[in-house]
């Protein structure tokens with residue numbers, strides 16, 4: 334087991350509705366040294382890519398993206414959730430359905446911060462159905478920029494997102510892939526990688 338899988342086994346809590354709670358170390362209280370380790374691991378895995386920007390979505394992707402961007406020594410940009418509809422022109426916009434909140438949001442990135450010369454590494458904390466990643470891919474490609482890869486801390490391998498993104502031909506690296514989890518026993522099974 335790698336460092337993240339070990340931490341999930343120790344502190345992750347399986348909830349009803351296919352939700353894995355990791356809020357004691359990843360997305361509410363944050364273990365800063367774990368974040369730094371995640372940053373180093375994605376840097377190692379994507380070292381062959383000419384990354385110029387790291388892109389994520391608020392809020393829980395921000396800390397991971399910061400750690401990754403710090404390793405690549407490039408800027409980090411996070412897509413903001415926005416209710417406003419009058420954004421065409423200055424903003425790239427994508428519609429994203431939230432897995433955890435079950436609502437739809439426009440997410441926006443200012444055209445000032447992504448352009449056709451950029452080589453983008455997209456990162457996020459979780460991958461479930463892939464809606465968040467597809468929104469970030471769409472924003473990157475609207476800018477004419479190149480998606481160099483996608484880095485996910487925890488992929489839920491029993492949901493469709495990972496398969497969809499890999500089938501589209503993108504390089505997707507997940508530090509932990511949960512293939513099964515059971516809220517009645519608390520058991521978590523990781524995919525061997």
Ligand code: 5GP
Pocket residue numbers: 351352353354355360393430431432433457458459460461462463464465466489494
């Ligand atoms: P997707 O768009 O792939 O369906 O869902 C990804 C987003 O939903 C992530 O940004 C993450 O914030 C949230 N998410 C999905 N599944 C889980 C989960 O099991 N636990 C937590 N804490 N967040 C999740």
